[in-house]
Amino acid sequence: MQDPYERRALLHLGDVMETVFCLSQCADEYASIGAAVRGNDALSGFTLLAFVDEKMPPRDFIRRTSGAFSFFVWPKALLDETLNRAMLANTVRHDLFDGNAKGWNAYVEERRRDVAWFGADVSNETLNAKTPVHVTEEAQKPSRYATWPWPLEPNK
Incomplete structure (x- = not known):
């Protein structure tokens, strides 16, 4: 079962x-991210x-990053029993990469090294549309924090 490892890989909030x-x-x-990276060697490794x-x-x-990796949405979602994959990707895409398909694709490629499905539910056609992220009904269900980690289910 890859799920626990994928969840841990997505928890790159640190x-x-x-x-x-x-x-x-x-x-x-600095006036821009590019200028900051070029002007401050400490930023080049990020x-x-x-x-x-x-x-x-x-x-x-x-x-935008504070919204994209919201310090309550991502950790809570990663601990929920049913992982809302589309919400995780859409939150980052919408808040940090709207209008930047090239950057989004590079980020997805980097995340997919550890989580093969990341970003699969996000269409590049809507990337530049400034579409708001909607939290699904599934994501609004009560969490199962208290029972983490869940027992592994055979054949899943």
């Missing part, structure tokens, strides 16, 4: 938070910055 924190330390010095629009202002990246 990397995202470190990227946001390091960028926030110099965000006022792969997420290579995927976003290099013209995006650092403060906009910080705001």
